[in-house]
Amino acid sequence: MRWPWQARLDRRRVRATLAAGARARLVALKRRELGLGSGRRLRQTPLALARFLALDLETTGPRMDRDRVIAVGAIAVAGRALVHGEAFAAVLRQASSSAVDNILVHQIGGQQQLAGLDPVATWLAFLEFRGASFAVAFRAEFDATVLERELELTLGIRVPRRFLDLAVLLPALFPGTPNDTLEDWMAHFALEPIGRHEALADAYSTGQLLLIVLDAAQRLGMRTTGDLLELEAAQRWLGRRR
Amino acid sequence: MTAPPLLLEATLRFLRAHEPFARMARRDLEFLAGRARLGYYPAGSIVVDASGEAAAALYVVQRGHVRAGEAAAGAVLGPGECFPLDAGGAASATRYLATEDAFCLQLDAVDAAALRVMSAPFAEFSAQSSRTLATEAQGQVHRLFRQRVAEQQTLLQPVESLLRRAPVSCVAATPLRAALERMRAEQVGTIAVVDADAHPIGIFTLTDLMERVVLPGLPLETAVGEVMTPRPGAVAADATAQEALAVMATHGFHQLVITRDGRLCGVLSERDLFSLQRVSMQHVLATIRGARDVTALWCTTGDIATLADNLLAQGAAAEPLTRTIAALNDALAVRLIDLLAPAHALEGLRWCWLSLGSEGRREQTIASDQDNALIFSAPAGEHEEARRRLLGFARAVNEALAGLGVPLCPGEIMAGNPANCLSVEEWRGRFAAWLREPQPAALLAANIYFDFRPLAGELTLADNLRRWLTELAPQSPIFLRLLTANALEAEPPLGRVRSFVTGDGEHRGLLDLKAAGTRLFVDAARALALAFGIAETGTAPRLRLAGRRLGLEEREVAALVEAFQFLQLLRLRAQRDQLATEGGAAAEGNRVDPYALNELDQRMLKESLRQARTLQRLLEQTLAR
Numbered sequence: 001m002r003w004p005w006q007a008r009l010d011r012r013r014v015r016a017t018l019a020a021g022a023r024a025r026l027v028a029l030k031r032r033e034l035g036l037g038s039g040r041r042l043r044q045t046p047l048a049l050a051r052f053l054a055l056d057l058e059t060t061g062p063r064m065d066r067d068r069v070i071a072v073g074a075i076a077v078a079g080r081a082l083v084h085g086e087a088f089a090a091v092l093r094q095a096s097s098s099a100v101d102n103i104l105v106h107q108i109g110g111q112q113q114l115a116g117l118d119p120v121a122t123w124l125a126f127l128e129f130r131g132a133s134f135a136v137a138f139r140a141e142f143d144a145t146v147l148e149r150e151l152e153l154t155l156g157i158r159v160p161r162r163f164l165d166l167a168v169l170l171p172a173l174f175p176g177t178p179n180d181t182l183e184d185w186m187a188h189f190a191l192e193p194i195g196r197h198e199a200l201a202d203a204y205s206t207g208q209l210l211l212i213v214l215d216a217a218q219r220l221g222m223r224t225t226g227d228l229l230e231l232e233a234a235q236r237w238l239g240r241r242r
Numbered sequence: 243m244t245a246p247p248l249l250l251e252a253t254l255r256f257l258r259a260h261e262p263f264a265r266m267a268r269r270d271l272e273f274l275a276g277r278a279r280l281g282y283y284p285a286g287s288i289v290v291d292a293s294g295e296a297a298a299a300l301y302v303v304q305r306g307h308v309r310a311g312e313a314a315a316g317a318v319l320g321p322g323e324c325f326p327l328d329a330g331g332a333a334s335a336t337r338y339l340a341t342e343d344a345f346c347l348q349l350d351a352v353d354a355a356a357l358r359v360m361s362a363p364f365a366e367f368s369a370q371s372s373r374t375l376a377t378e379a380q381g382q383v384h385r386l387f388r389q390r391v392a393e394q395q396t397l398l399q400p401v402e403s404l405l406r407r408a409p410v411s412c413v414a415a416t417p418l419r420a421a422l423e424r425m426r427a428e429q430v431g432t433i434a435v436v437d438a439d440a441h442p443i444g445i446f447t448l449t450d451l452m453e454r455v456v457l458p459g460l461p462l463e464t465a466v467g468e469v470m471t472p473r474p475g476a477v478a479a480d481a482t483a484q485e486a487l488a489v490m491a492t493h494g495f496h497q498l499v500i501t502r503d504g505r506l507c508g509v510l511s512e513r514d515l516f517s518l519q520r521v522s523m524q525h526v527l528a529t530i531r532g533a534r535d536v537t538a539l540w541c542t543t544g545d546i547a548t549l550a551d552n553l554l555a556q557g558a559a560a561e562p563l564t565r566t567i568a569a570l571n572d573a574l575a576v577r578l579i580d581l582l583a584p585a586h587a588l589e590g591l592r593w594c595w596l597s598l599g600s601e602g603r604r605e606q607t608i609a610s611d612q613d614n615a616l617i618f619s620a621p622a623g624e625h626e627e628a629r630r631r632l633l634g635f636a637r638a639v640n641e642a643l644a645g646l647g648v649p650l651c652p653g654e655i656m657a658g659n660p661a662n663c664l665s666v667e668e669w670r671g672r673f674a675a676w677l678r679e680p681q682p683a684a685l686l687a688a689n690i691y692f693d694f695r696p697l698a699g700e701l702t703l704a705d706n707l708r709r710w711l712t713e714l715a716p717q718s719p720i721f722l723r724l725l726t727a728n729a730l731e732a733e734p735p736l737g738r739v740r741s742f743v744t745g746d747g748e749h750r751g752l753l754d755l756k757a758a759g760t761r762l763f764v765d766a767a768r769a770l771a772l773a774f775g776i777a778e779t780g781t782a783p784r785l786r787l788a789g790r791r792l793g794l795e796e797r798e799v800a801a802l803v804e805a806f807q808f809l810q811l812l813r814l815r816a817q818r819d820q821l822a823t824e825g826g827a828a829a830e831g832n833r834v835d836p837y838a839l840n841e842l843d844q845r846m847l848k849e850s851l852r853q854a855r856t857l858q859r860l861l862e863q864t865l866a867r
Contacts, residue, residue, distance in 0.1 A: 075249070081279035081348065084253070089246035189343070191305065194252035201248060208345065211282035 007152070014156030018120060025124050026155060032132075039160055042132060043226035047214055050225050051078040052164070054207030055135045056199045057143050060094070064145040068094065070116075072126055073199025075207050076133070080214065082207045088129050089200040091116040119154045127151075127159070134225055136210050138182045138202075140165035164228055166209055172235040173216040185209055245276040253278065253347070256304065260322030260841050262367035270361040278347045280304065283340040290326065291337050300354040301325050306344030311337065317852060320741055322841060401486045401500055402479040405508035406541060409499070411436045414443065414467025418455060421446065421466045429538070432497050432509050435470045442499040442506045444470030449496075474499050479507055486510060530573045536642055539577060543647050546570045547608065551818065564810055568604035571648070572597075572697060575614075578642050579698045586635035591628055593618040594699040595639075598655060599690035601697075602779050603764070605810065608817040608831070611649040612640060613690055615662040617669055617703050625665050633663050655690065666703060673711055677718040685721075686728050692768055693779045708777055715772040722773050726865040729765035730858055732758060734851040741848055742836040752833040753847075755813045762854040763806040766861045773865055781806055785857075792860065805853030808846050812839075 015023065042050075055074045061067035069092055076086035093116035137143040140163040151157055170185055171177070179185050186193055186205050189212060195201030217228055245253075253275035257263035263271060283289045289308055290301060301308075302324045310317045310325060318341060319325055325338055349357065358365045411434040412421050425433050425448070435444035446466055454460070454469045475495040477486050479502045486498055490512060500508035526545045533539040550567055579595055599613035600606050616636055620628035637658035644650045657663055664672065676688050692711075696704030715721070735743035735758045743758075744751050753759070760781075767781040770788035778784050782803045789799035817831030836847055 073246075073248075079279075081281040084245045084249060084276055084278045084280070087245050087249050089248060191345075195248055198248055200246055201252070204249065204252075208280070208282070211280075211345075212284075212343075215282060215284050 011152055011156040011158065014153065016156075018155070022120055022124060022155075025128070026157060029124075029127050030157070039162065042134060042162065043229065044224050046223055047218055047225065047228070048080065051076055051131070051133045052210060053077070053130050053133045053135045054082070054203045054210055055137045055143060056202035056206060057137075057146055058197075058199045059146055064142050065149075067146065068092075069146060069150045070094065071199040072122070073201070073203040074126070074129070074135075075200070075203050077136070077207050077210050077214075080211060082204065082211070086129070087200065087203075088126060089198075090122045090126070092119050092122055093117060119150075123151060123154050127155075134162045134164050136164045136166060136206060138166045138185075138206055138209075140167070164225075165232055166206060166213065168232050168235045169213050169217075169228065170209065172231050173213060173220070182206065182209075250275045256322075257302070260302075261845070262363045264841075265363040266361050270357060270364065273353075273360065274300075274347075274349060274357060277353045278302075278349050281346050281348055283308070283344045283346060285340055285342045285344075287340050289338040289340055289344070289346055299326070299351045300349040300357070301338070302347040304345040304347050307341045308344055308346070309339050309341045317848075318737075318741065323845070400480050401477060401483055401498075401510055402508070404483060404510060404514050405500060406514065407508075409434050409506050409509045411440075411442075411506055412466060413437070414465060414470070416466045417463050418460075418466055418469070419462040422451070422462070429534070430509075432511060433466070434474070434499050434506055434509050435466055436506050440505040442474060442476060442501060443467075444472045445474035445497055445499060445509070446470040447497060476501050477510075478502065526570060527573055530570070530577050533577055533581075536578065536581060536645065539574060539581070540646055542574065546574070547818075550608070550814070563814070564605050564607070567608075568601070568606050571601070571606055574646065575639075575643065576698045578646070579639055582638050582642060583635065586631065586638065588631060588635060591618060591620065591631060592700050592703065593628075593632055594701055594703040595657065595697045596694045596704055597697045598694050600693075602690070602693035602695040604695075604780050605760075605764075607810070607813050612643055612651045613655050614640075614657045614697070615655070615664070615691075615694065616657040617664060617666060617707060619666050619700075619703055628665070629660065629663055633658060633660060636663055653687075666707065669707055670710060673707075674714070677714055677721045680718075680721045680724045682724055682728065685724055689728075689765070689768065692772065695779050711772075712775045712777045716775045722769065722865055725769045725772065726861055729762075729769045730862060732762055732765075734758070734762060734854040734858070736848065736851050736855065741844065742851075744836065745833070749833055751835050751837075753836045754833050755809055755816065756832040759809040759851070759854070760806060760813065763802070763809070763857060766854075766857045769861060769865060792864065794860075798856075802853050802857055805850035808850045812843070812847065 015026070018026070053074050054077055055072075057069050058071040058073075059067040059069055071091045072088065074088040076083045078086075135143070135147075144161050144163045148159065148161065151159055166182075166185075170179070174188075177184075177188060179188050182202060182205055183193075186209070189209070191205065191208055193201050193205045195204075213228075217231070222228060222231065250272055254268070254271050257266075257271055257275065263274075266274075281289075283306075285306075290299065303319050303321050305321060308319045308323075308325065310319065319338075407430075410424055410428045410430045410432075412424060414435050414437070416435075421433055425431070431448045433446050434442050435446060437443050444467065446469065450469060450471065455462070455464070460469065475489050475498045477489055477498055477500060479500050489495065489498060496512050498510045499506055500510050526542060526549055529542050529545065530539065533542065546567065549570070550563065575595075575597075594617050596602070596615040596617055597613070598615055600610050601613055616632055618628050618632055636656070640650060640656045640658040650656065655662060673691070676685060676691075694704065694708070735753055737743045742753055744753050763785070764781050767784040767788065770776070770792075771778060771784040774788055774791045776784055776787045776791075778787060785802050785806070786799055789796075789802070812834065813832055816834050820831040836844060839847060
């Protein structure tokens with residue numbers, strides 16, 4: 001039996017294991033970007049001024065309740081452009097390398113996984129890089145859930161879920177297509193990914209599609225990130241995938 | 243924060259496929275890739291209004307197309323092309339519109355300025371001279387040719403392919419006098435000595451003659467067998483040139499006998515091995531001028547092609563190159579006429595051989611067929627007799643030229659056709675009819691006559707005709723208007739969306755470099771030349787003189803001429819490639835798949851076609867109203 005407060009205790013235990021420097025960075029993060037009230041401000045930011053984070057996570061498997069993150073790729077989208085100077089890519093060190101079939105998909109070998117970056121330092125750097133931005137992902141629920149659990153397990157913190165889901169927004173703005181996957185949508189707009197099965201390459205694709213989404217949304221009179229969230233909610237309520 | 247390697251690599255991969263990035267240092271490209279932003283511009287949106295300080299920024303089309311300027315005729319830029327500092331009309335355009343959904347990499351003005359300081363190739367490119375681009379493309383053409391020539395000369399081809407003629411041979415018992423007479427008759431310096439079964443047993447050369455016969459004072463009745471070099475170096479016909487060279491070098495032989503199944507099939511001299519590499523203009527000209535018969539002339543046609551290849555490889559520009567080819571072909575035709583004239587009893591006749599069309603303009607390509615005519619002057623009443631005699635001669639020349647690889651004109655525009663063998667008065671009448679009562683269709687067919695140039699015979703006959711025409715043409719407004727309308731009929735095959743408009747059906751996906759390329763320049767230049775009373779027949783000289791009359795800047799004229807020459811160069815290249823791969827059908831070499839050209843050539847082609855459009859506008863403004 002797991003008690004409701006158990007999770008909070010677990011997080012505190014994790015935080016206690018962190019080095020002093022890491023803890024100080026966490027506090028600064030929390031004060032600056034994870035603070036209360038910033039969510040509302042974010043939602044009201046005009047789309048033209050908003051900074052988004054196109055994000056993709058590669059995990060040890062498809063189960064969002066237990067698979068771990070192998071690699072993170074992200075690139076900032078600001079001022080209607082992908083900012084090359086604000087891109088993030090990291091392969092995380094794993095306690096043990098993931099199953100062989102998964103290695104084949106992500107092309108991140110066991111050795112590379114074991115030699116990856118320190119998770120604590122990486123996630124801290126990621127959070128600092130992310131700042132107060134909405135993350136945008138394709139099938140965002142998966143990335144959001146995995147990310148939240150990862151942050152709980154390594155840093156012992158909970159972050160507000162600030163995600164936009166392209167898999168929902170795209171069919172809302174471009175209805176009536178048979179597109180299903182990220183690759184489908186890339187092909188739909190005649191775009192070529194910059195790489196295959198790499199977190200950053202998928203993040204870059206996500207970013208390019210986001211630019212198209214932002215343009216289409218503004219044509220429909222949407223002004224803020226909040227409008228996009230409403231569109232996403234409405235589309236979910238309609239239960240439409242396409 | 244520096245960009246992750248994957249992102250840098252992907253961006254570099256894209257950039258490096260295009261100029262000027264292909265030539266930039268990795269460090270500078272990483273700077274660009276790391277600081278760039280990728281913007282999205284839906285169709286119809288303005289990418290940049292470069293009237294302000296944004297003019298200093300750098301945009302590179304990554305996907306889709308962007309048009310320079312408001313006018314529908316503005317240059318359309320595709321992936322890899324940069325603006326606003328891009329070459330070609332950038333100075334005039336201030337706004338750039340996405341003509342379809344486009345992604346552009348962009349670099350802020352500050353970073354772009356930094357890049358200009360860091361990277362010389364980029365700075366040079368930003369100086370936005372289309373001349374730079376032109377030179378670069380030509381440089382590339384030349385590199386390709388150098389490669390081809392190198393391949394051709396690789397000494398890996400079988401020696402058999404180097405043999406130019408059947409061997410001259412005799413048996414050992416042949417008296418020296420008879421052997422030497424054979425050698426002189428065949429114009430060879432080496433005679434092979436064979437036994438009854440045609441197995442080579444010795445070799446005798448003119449050098450041997452001096453050393454072993456003349457100086458020792460041997461009589462010419464001596465048998466060749468006594469003075470020959472026995473057991474000559476021999477290689478099999480299928481041995482490579484390299485092996486032959488090795489045999490020569492090892493034993494100090496200057497000649498080798500080539501055998502097939504042990505029997506003599508050729509004599510190869512050191513010169514044969516090297517001549518491929520050392521065909522010089524002077525050498526070819528001297529060979530042509532010294533040719534004693536049509537067969538000897540025939541041997542030189544291969545040299546002309548080889549020389550053309552070598553010249554391209556050495557970096558000759560299109561104009562000197564085509565002029566050289568023209569000069570050699572001229573020499574060939576002149577020599578042929580000299581050789582054939584005596585047999586046709588032309589004494590007492592005043593005639594002049596005329597080159598028409600591309601020959602007349604000195605713009606022959608490898609696939610050009612014959613376009614020629616005759617003009618003659620005869621006392622009244624003797625015209626038909628003169629024509630009859632000249633026609634026989636002209637037909638012989640036409641056929642001999644065809645034998646030398648200059649195809650007969652399918653349209654019968656040849657001196658051997660009675661309609662093209664006319665007296666001075668008849669030619670004047672013919673031109674006068676075109677000038678005074680022009681018919682659009684007839685005029686189209688008559689185009690090539692207006693490019694006539696004297697080649698052989700009494701040149702003043704043609705010069706006078708030209709002078710007469712040059713005075714009359716500018717005073718023939720209807721003729722000039724129709725000529726202009728004809729010249730404007732064909733539009734440059736530039737697309738609104740795709741870069742190039744290509745053919746359909748049989749020629750699907752292909753662009754005709756002649757009909758949709760060089761011809762636009764040729765026709766416009768001809769119309770301008772006739773309107774301004776310019777006697778020149780070449781397109782480039784015509785454009786230069788007409789440009790002066792139109793008050794164009796030197797730079798503008800140079801751009802037009804370069805564009806024309808680039809198209810000529812592409813044609814030459816396509817034709818040579820076609821000949822090399824299929825051994826014939828070079829006429830088809832006028833058609834290329836523009837999208838199969840490399841990036842730089844595509845851009846140059848686009849720029850050249852834009853220049854064609856500029857020229858057509860000029861012509862329209864000058865003559866169409």
